[in-house]
Amino acid sequence: MSTFADAFYFDSLVWDWIIAVYLFLAGMSAGAVMIAIYLKRKVIEGDPSTNGIIKATAILAPFGIIVGLLILVFHLTKPWSFWKIMIFYNPSSVMSMGVILFQVYMVVLFAWIAIIFKDELMKLLNGRFPIVDKVMGVITRFENSLELFLGFLALILAAYTGFLLSALQTYPLLNNPVLPVLFLFSSLSSGAAACILFGVVFFKESAHSASTQWIHKFERPVVMFELFIIFAFFTGLYFGGGQSTAAAMAAIGGGFWASWFWYGVIGMGMLVPLGLNHFSPAGVRHNKAFIMLVTTLSLIGVLMLRTFILYAGQMTTL
Numbered sequence: 001m002s003t004f005a006d007a008f009y010f011d012s013l014v015w016d017w018i019i020a021v022y023l024f025l026a027g028m029s030a031g032a033v034m035i036a037i038y039l040k041r042k043v044i045e046g047d048p049s050t051n052g053i054i055k056a057t058a059i060l061a062p063f064g065i066i067v068g069l070l071i072l073v074f075h076l077t078k079p080w081s082f083w084k085i086m087i088f089y090n091p092s093s094v095m096s097m098g099v100i101l102f103q104v105y106m107v108v109l110f111a112w113i114a115i116i117f118k119d120e121l122m123k124l125l126n127g128r129f130p131i132v133d134k135v136m137g138v139i140t141r142f143e144n145s146l147e148l149f150l151g152f153l154a155l156i157l158a159a160y161t162g163f164l165l166s167a168l169q170t171y172p173l174l175n176n177p178v179l180p181v182l183f184l185f186s187s188l189s190s191g192a193a194a195c196i197l198f199g200v201v202f203f204k205e206s207a208h209s210a211s212t213q214w215i216h217k218f219e220r221p222v223v224m225f226e227l228f229i230i231f232a233f234f235t236g237l238y239f240g241g242g243q244s245t246a247a248a249m250a251a252i253g254g255g256f257w258a259s260w261f262w263y264g265v266i267g268m269g270m271l272v273p274l275g276l277n278h279f280s281p282a283g284v285r286h287n288k289a290f291i292m293l294v295t296t297l298s299l300i301g302v303l304m305l306r307t308f309i310l311y312a313g314q315m316t317t318l
Contacts, residue, residue: 007256012317014168018075020307022068023161024190026102027183027302029064030158031191032057033109035218037151039211040116049117052205053212056198058113065106098160105153111139112150158187161306165313172240173247174313178233182309185226186302192219193298200291207286216285220277223270223298230266247316257312265308269301 008017036057040048048054090096114121118136125132139146162180169175192215199205205212237248252258273294277285284290 004256007260007311010315012171013311013314015310015314017307017310018071020303020310022071022075023164023183023306023310024303025064025068025071027158027161027187027306028190028194028299029061029068030154031187031189032064032195033061033154033191034151034158034188035191035195035215036061037147037154039214041147043211043214045210049120051199051211052203052209053195053199053215054116055203056195056205058117060194060198061109062106062113065102065109069102095164098164101153101157101160105150105157108146108150108153112146115140115143115146155184158184161187165309168313170318171247171313172242172244172316172318173237173251174309176233176237178229178236179309182226182229182233183306185222185229186305188222189219189226190299190302192222193295193302196291197295197299201288207288207291216277219298220274223274227266227270243316243318247313250316251308251312257308257315260304261308261312264304265301268297269304270298273298273301 036054039051039053044051044054114136118140122133122136127133159180162183165174166176166179196212196215196219200207200212234248234252237244239245240248250257252261276290276294280290
């Protein structure tokens with residue numbers, strides 16, 4: 001059996017790569033929403049529905065959470081029984097609490113998007129559904145509270161993906177209190193990259209606009225802090241002794257997953273985008289091809305980070 005096969009198939013493996021995609025999509029959705037809410041409240045002047053970043057978030061945020069949930073549902077051994085966990089809640093189950101979070105988040109998210117694009121929605125429906133007009137009238141009056149609540153839910157969702165893994169107590173690398181914080185900042189990183197990529201390239205938001213410039217300034221310290229959290233994460237594991245040290249060394253000390261981490265996550269996903277943004281002339285940084293390159297590298301890096309944490313975390317057990 002090859003090294004590649006050994007890395008992706010081993011006896012202690014419970015959750016495979018498809019769960020990493022789910023974690024990535026849910027985190028990207030939450031990160032994009034947190035960024036879009038801040039932009040709408042503090043940066044964007046005028047109608048937010050005309051802003052490319054907001055338009056991108058209106059597509060990316062629901063897409064991420066819906067596709068992520070579909071992946072989770074059909075990855076279960078009994079996917080057609082998934083409705084039970086959506087009705088019968090278990091307060092002691094991290095998964096069950098996550099389902100509640102997803103449900104509330106999706107309802108509030110769609111209400112927030114409907115408020116932003118209210119004029120377009122009303123024009124599209126053309127009064128054919130009076131109940132929608134009444135509902136829109138009600139939720140619009142609570143726009144500020146709804147927006148703040150959505151931001152809180154997005155924050156919890158971004159961290160939740162880390163809590164979900166940290167609940168696996170028999171895996172020392174995963175059972176780490178720093179993991180939710182790491183996933184929160186990687187969600188912001190992927191959300192920022194996705195917002196710029198789709199906002200500028202597909203929704204024609206100017207690379208010189210206030211919202212795009214703000215995300216550029218925001219993204220750099222987020223990635224720097226993410227690097228610091230990764231350092232703290234593995235330092236704590238290494239000095240934890242016993243299986244914690246073994247887990248840290250198995251993950252980053254050598255072998256397939258160490259190469260994945262150092263060259264993929266740290267190098268290609270973090271240091272290369274940081275370097276390109278820092279050393280490239282302003283004219284180049286505003287080029288669409290350059291934006292596509294840097295944001296794609298960042299998104300791949302976050303997906304590789306989630307995959308790395310998932311697989312490397314399951315290699316060492318207590």
